[in-house]
Amino acid sequence: MRAVLDFLIRRxxxxxxxxxxxxxxxxxxxxxxxxxxxxxGFTDWAVVRKMVLQPSLAVGEGYMQGQIVLEDCDxxxxxxxxxxxxxxxxxxxxxxxxxVWRTKLLRRLDQWNPAPRAKRNVAHHYDLDARLYxxxxxxxxxxxxxxxxxxxxxxxxxxxxxxxxxxxxxxxDRPGLRVLDIGCGWxxxxxxxxxxxxxxxxxxxLSQEQLDVARARARDEGLDGQVRFELxxxxxxxxxxxxxxxxxxxxxxxxxxxxxxxxxxxRCLTPDGVALxxxxxxxxxxxxxxxxxxxxxxxxxxxxxxxxxxxNVERSGLLVTDVExxxxxxxxxxxxxxxxxxxxxxxxxxxxxxxFCRMFEFYLAGAELAFRRSGQMVWQMQFAxxxxxxxxxRNYLASPEQTRHNxxxxxxxxxx
Amino acid sequence: MRAVLDFLIRRxxxxxxxxxxxxxxxxxxxxxxxxxxxxxGFTDWAVVRKMVLQPSLAVGEGYMQGQIVLEDCDxxxxxxxxxxxxxxxxxxxxxxxxxVWRTKLLRRLDQWNPAPRAKRNVAHHYDLDARLYxxxxxxxxxxxxxxxxxxxxxxxxxxxxxxxxxxxxxxxDRPGLRVLDIGCGWxxxxxxxxxxxxxxxxxxxLSQEQLDVARARARDEGLDGQVRFELxxxxxxxxxxxxxxxxxxxxxxxxxxxxxxxxxxxRCLTPDGVALxxxxxxxxxxxxxxxxxxxxxxxxxxxxxxxxxxxNVERSGLLVTDVExxxxxxxxxxxxxxxxxxxxxxxxxxxxxxxFCRMFEFYLAGAELAFRRSGQMVWQMQFAxxxxxxxxxRNYLASPEQTRHNxxxxxxxxxx
Numbered sequence: 001m002r003a004v005l006d007f008l009i010r011r012x013x014x015x016x017x018x019x020x021x022x023x024x025x026x027x028x029x030x031x032x033x034x035x036x037x038x039x040x041g042f043t044d045w046a047v048v049r050k051m052v053l054q055p056s057l058a059v060g061e062g063y064m065q066g067q068i069v070l071e072d073c074d075x076x077x078x079x080x081x082x083x084x085x086x087x088x089x090x091x092x093x094x095x096x097x098x099x100v101w102r103t104k105l106l107r108r109l110d111q112w113n114p115a116p117r118a119k120r121n122v123a124h125h126y127d128l129d130a131r132l133y134x135x136x137x138x139x140x141x142x143x144x145x146x147x148x149x150x151x152x153x154x155x156x157x158x159x160x161x162x163x164x165x166x167x168x169x170x171x172x173d174r175p176g177l178r179v180l181d182i183g184c185g186w187x188x189x190x191x192x193x194x195x196x197x198x199x200x201x202x203x204x205x206l207s208q209e210q211l212d213v214a215r216a217r218a219r220d221e222g223l224d225g226q227v228r229f230e231l232x233x234x235x236x237x238x239x240x241x242x243x244x245x246x247x248x249x250x251x252x253x254x255x256x257x258x259x260x261x262x263x264x265x266x267r268c269l270t271p272d273g274v275a276l277x278x279x280x281x282x283x284x285x286x287x288x289x290x291x292x293x294x295x296x297x298x299x300x301x302x303x304x305x306x307x308x309x310x311x312n313v314e315r316s317g318l319l320v321t322d323v324e325x326x327x328x329x330x331x332x333x334x335x336x337x338x339x340x341x342x343x344x345x346x347x348x349x350x351x352x353x354x355x356f357c358r359m360f361e362f363y364l365a366g367a368e369l370a371f372r373r374s375g376q377m378v379w380q381m382q383f384a385x386x387x388x389x390x391x392x393x394r395n396y397l398a399s400p401e402q403t404r405h406n407x408x409x410x411x412x413x414x415x416x
Numbered sequence: 417m418r419a420v421l422d423f424l425i426r427r428x429x430x431x432x433x434x435x436x437x438x439x440x441x442x443x444x445x446x447x448x449x450x451x452x453x454x455x456x457g458f459t460d461w462a463v464v465r466k467m468v469l470q471p472s473l474a475v476g477e478g479y480m481q482g483q484i485v486l487e488d489c490d491x492x493x494x495x496x497x498x499x500x501x502x503x504x505x506x507x508x509x510x511x512x513x514x515x516v517w518r519t520k521l522l523r524r525l526d527q528w529n530p531a532p533r534a535k536r537n538v539a540h541h542y543d544l545d546a547r548l549y550x551x552x553x554x555x556x557x558x559x560x561x562x563x564x565x566x567x568x569x570x571x572x573x574x575x576x577x578x579x580x581x582x583x584x585x586x587x588x589d590r591p592g593l594r595v596l597d598i599g600c601g602w603x604x605x606x607x608x609x610x611x612x613x614x615x616x617x618x619x620x621x622l623s624q625e626q627l628d629v630a631r632a633r634a635r636d637e638g639l640d641g642q643v644r645f646e647l648x649x650x651x652x653x654x655x656x657x658x659x660x661x662x663x664x665x666x667x668x669x670x671x672x673x674x675x676x677x678x679x680x681x682x683r684c685l686t687p688d689g690v691a692l693x694x695x696x697x698x699x700x701x702x703x704x705x706x707x708x709x710x711x712x713x714x715x716x717x718x719x720x721x722x723x724x725x726x727x728n729v730e731r732s733g734l735l736v737t738d739v740e741x742x743x744x745x746x747x748x749x750x751x752x753x754x755x756x757x758x759x760x761x762x763x764x765x766x767x768x769x770x771x772f773c774r775m776f777e778f779y780l781a782g783a784e785l786a787f788r789r790s791g792q793m794v795w796q797m798q799f800a801x802x803x804x805x806x807x808x809x810r811n812y813l814a815s816p817e818q819t820r821h822n823x824x825x826x827x828x829x830x831x832x
Contacts, residue, residue, distance in 0.1 A: 147809070148808055148809075149808065149809040149811060150808070150809070150811075151808050283730070283735045283736065283803075284730055284733075285727070285730035285731060286730075305726070305730055306722075306726045306730075306736065307723065307726040307727040307729075307730055310721070310722045310723040310726060311701070311723040313723075314699070314700055314701035314702075314721055314722075314723055315701060317700075319699045319791070320699065320722065320741060321741050321743065322739070322740065322741055323738070323739035323740075323741070324738065324739075324810065325736060325737050325738055325739070327735075327737065327803050327804070327806070327808075328803065328804065328808065329808065372803075375735070375803070377803075387699075387743050387744065387788075387791075387793075388743070388744060390743070392564055392565065392566070392567050392743070392744065392745065393563070393564075393565040393566070394740065394810070394813070395565060397810070
């Protein structure tokens with residue numbers, strides 16, 4: 001196996017230097033064009049074998065279990081070099097390519113998320129101790145891509161800017177609007193829309209842990225008359241709402257369920273309603289979820305290409321009225337999370353064991369690099385049911401305080 | 417046939433009143449819910465027969481040939497009532513539905529536009545006398561959707577605003593940028609980008625008439641050193657450009673050719689280049705071109721759903737970086753064109769015969785209503801080849817004078 005892995009790595013590294021210590025103590029040096037240098041070692045031959053047979057799981061699992069030991073570098077640097085080389089050399093590893101194909105073939109099955117399984121999948125990640133998330137998220141516990149208008153914002157500022165951007169796209173132009181928040185997390189967005197925009201918000205989640213935290217926050221803020229949190233699946237919703245928002249939840253829906261997802265939006269939205277969907281996506285077309293990510297972090301998850309989303313939108317009866325592509329914002333968000341995680345590692349290690357901490361580090365570093373290097377992005381799609389529900393131009397987005405009435409109504413009224 | 421048509425119209429009209437005079441002078445009244453009233457007559461039984469057998473052609477052809485006579489209303493009012501009813505009653509006419517299905521099945525063939533056929537199709541509409549277009553377009557001869565930021569702009573102002581919006585999305589942040597304009601029309605946009613932004617523009621068209629006008633304008637303005645117009649098919653382009661723009665031309669490409677269209681953009685764009693595509697689209701999913709429109713105005717033409725465009729973008733290697741959906745702007749543009757056409761009908765009748773004038777009136781009225789009632793829209797899609805070629809936020813769009821450097825560069829530089 002050593003010879004095979006040696007051969008594969010030698011072909012793979014075309015950029016930078018990779019110094020590898022084998023379990024017997026010998027060292028191989030793989031040298032590409034001038035670039036970053038990293039050094040790592042394998043503690044046993046089992047991980048070497050796995051690197052050949054299951055490369056997409058082996059790096060992450062080897063790191064989690066301590067079979068891959070880094071020397072004077074962190075996991076971010078290692079993944080950065082690997083991804084840079086993957087980008088340069090193409091998908092040159094036949095076994096990796098085979099695994100990707102397997103995943104593509106099975107992706108409908110992997111993403112088959114009926115309500116009970118959806119709840120289990122959500123519990124896997126979101127029912128983790130809220131104290132963990134408090135250690136690396138911002139004060140409002142926004143667990144989704146922040147928005148950096150200039151790039152120099154702090155994480156807290158960028159999460160506030162994100163919520164403002166979303167509120168502006170939701171056209172919250174008068175108090176009392178009924179808003180549904182699908183996948184409300186720990187309630188930060190729902191509470192903000194109630195507090196700052198006077199909305200009547202229903203937030204739904206499938207995570208008991210998130211529900212408890214969100215309800216407690218609403219009570220503490222005295223907003224529990226205005227915000228209601230429920231443990232519910234989106235498919236069970238039948239009530240009518242003026243606005244619907246969903247941030248960082250669509251990644252858990254799965255391609256086979258997009259039809260019923262958009263049917264839910266269309267069913268629950270009033271005829272002059274507005275919806276805003278915020279999700280991770282991929283710029284380079286349909287693919288499959290990374291096997292390690294699906295196994296350890298987001299079972300059933302998938303970040304779709306726009307070409308996978310739009311056919312379902314068009315069939316639903318919803319009109320897509322705007323699409324923004326946020327490119328490097330999530331990379332920057334994840335960089336902040338990774339730094340905070342590192343700064344609070346001691347406390348986090350009091351909650352979860354070392355393998356868990358390394359799993360989380362691997363996840364945060366890998367996700368950041370997927371946005372920098374592998375064509376991942378975040379899309380925000382705005383929907384309406386009526387063609388004149390949204391102002392003529394995007395000018396209303398510049399200042400969320402402007403209401404739609406500034407720019408509607410100048411055209412002759414033409415609806416029958 | 418009278419009985420059949422009578423039955424179909426009676427089922428169809430659920431809104432407004434339609435007073436119909438048959439060739440024998442008798443009158444039927446079709447009464448729906450309170451709404452607009454229109455009155456029209458058939459001059460002979462041939463058009464009655466055609467209304468049953470080929471309804472999607474019969475209305476337009478009957479109007480062109482004077483077999484449908486309007487009484488105290490114009491063709492816009494008639495089409496408005498028909499489309500309002502179509503929207504209300506669904507596609508209730510079985511024969512019309514059959515025709516739509518036939519068109520859907522044959523649409524690949526209808527839109528098969530290899531270079532020689534593409535040139536013939538373009539000649540059909542764009543080689544019409546430029547004096548005709550001068551009679552209803554704005555002074556710059558912008559033959560595409562204008563942009564009304566507030567809705568109260570004049571047509572001239574809205575066309576200037578459109579060009580500014582496009583220029584801002586093209587990030588023309590320094591003079592001397594090489595710009596390719598695919599489908600340059602009579603040269604208005606190319607000349608503007610050269611004059612106002614210092615660009616070096618190559619404009620290509622397949623219309624000899626447009627080429628002659630565009631070249632003459634460049635000479636007259638003294639811009640012929642900066643702007644070059646050529647009679648060329650997009651597929652033949654191999655030169656490299658910093659920016660590519662294409663406005664109102666993609667409608668002539670045809671679904672079978674989107675792959676080579678986006679391959680052309682990707683091939684001709686520099687690695688840090690930016691492209692902007694502006695086209696009519698449809699919000700309610702893939703369909704087929706109206707048979708009358710395809711026969712008389714735009715042979716080979718098609719306005720795609722976004723779900724038909726994006727798979728080709730993703731495969732091309734281009735990154736989609738923004739999608740704006742302009743909804744009622746083209747309806748308003750067409751309303752202006754229709755009013756100008758009516759005001760100058762006397763002069764236009766000196767260029768073309770009565771049937772041609774009625775054909776044009778039918779086209780302008782029908783197109784306007786397609787944007788108001790039938791889910792047509794205009795999309796502007798921005799592309800780059802590098803993920804950091806576009807500023808982080810859309811703020812740069814607010815003022816086209818701002819350069820990208822205002823908002824780039826704050827994130828740690830991460831490209832290898």
